Amino acid sequence: MSAPTPPRLRFAPSPTGYLHVGGARTALFNWLWARKTGGTFLLRTEDTDKARSTDESTAAIFRGLEWLGLDWDEDVVYQGANVARHKADAERLVENGSAYLDFTTVVELERLRADADARKEPFRFDRRLARWTPDEIAQKLAAGEPYTIRFRVPDGTTAWDDIVHGRISFDNKEIEDFIVLRSDGTPIYNLAVVSDDIAMRITIVMRGDDHISNTPKQILLYQALGAPLPQFAHVPMIHGTDGKKLSKRRDAAAVGDWEYKGILPTAMANFLALLGWSPGGDLEVMMPEEMLAHFSLERLHRKAAIFDTQKLEWMNGQHLSRRPLEEVLPRVTDALIRHEVATAERLAADPAWTAHLVDQLRVRARTIEEVVTQARPYLLDEIEYDDAAVAKALLKDRAASADILHATREALVNAPAWTAEALEPALRTLAESRGLTAGKIFTPLRVAVTGLAVSPGIFDVLTLIGRERSLERLARTLDMLATTT
């Protein structure tokens, strides 16, 4: 087996918002391939559109990547810092004849476009519009007239073998002479991308398939600049439930939204990966190491996928249970504190207790938010009683409930110790002596001490809540049954 030079890949977001799940997935694929092959994963912000780019957005994107566990190599490349080279490249294109100066103004262009529109004809820039004699050009230049630099698209066809789509080809007739340098001397996207990708020695350009139609232009640019072509891999889009692009308003399209909703980064990465790639076979839940082991470019999909929130949450439930407790613990405690269910001091005071609590709750939750909700009775002094649970477990027959709860409390009070080992026989004996199934005892007790219909096993609940507080809640429930109507 030969040892090819390791690939260099990059993720190049434009910092005009938050990290979009589609972008995050593209980044993930680039990262996966770089890490798997011993290659390099670079980051570049495409901030040449100064009107829309912001530092906050840049920071948010970096944060999102870090949260997902995607680390990058070398220094981040800020495209805006390379405008001098972009400009020089554009001028080089003019010098070698592959581009030309165009003095057509924006206003004229708009008019031309409107005319074509009125005639219902497609507008494409006509090279003849920019046919000035050398004298005229010198004159305009001397007069300081603004101009753009346009690429002279050659005849023929432009094609490439896309890693995910196979051969794609475009008739150059379909490509207009596009602008590469604005009249203010700043580069247009396609030039900046190519110039930077060449400078960064990128060998695989992996990005969303909405860039397929930019690719022939970029290939032409590589060729005119005399640079070797990278390989291209166009991965499919991620759509919302309506089959269209994810909408920020409706779909929680930012990865930060999911972090906030209590999704684990490994679950997010796992889910996202499966939206544009599959390992083959029935494997779905994968830890990061497994994804790395199975990932391959050959199994990238061609079809756009719809973002299914329910499956994400299911996936998260899987990760919540399977990831090491040390990893989920801090995320849960942060959420507990943020929701004011507990203070940092309280949680730190008895780390073993906290860990046990989280461990008990995480297996039956799908999101961290659910863990927080379930944790309330164990951390708060004042608990809320779920009406439906109370109605079902206690109020159907108040007298009987009061009777059972009273006997239960007695058995608990007299138990030799407040441990699962001591409590369980006590309650099972009680059930037996009364000819009841254990559930008839456990269920009212659960509602009495937690206020909820859902909880871990009752003996974990009792020991987690503690003797004093359990007995007190029992007493209060008894009072309630006796007084309220």
Next chain:
RNA sequence: GGCGCUAUCGUCUAGGGGACUAGGACACGGCCCUCUCAAGGCUGGAACACGGGUUCGAAUCCCGUUAGCGCUACCA
């Protein structure tokens, strides 16, 4: 409109000419387990867009139709 990409259950997918009575997962229903819930196990309904080819044989290959999506800026 032009160009391009795509097309298997509601959704994510396996499948790469015969192993397909089309497999798995999410969601939904039923059953089991069980102190509740979750998890887990079993189970039910649910798909090859359509039409032509090629072939002894097509979900799989080719062409067309249709549909969806993307691009079509001195945005990225």
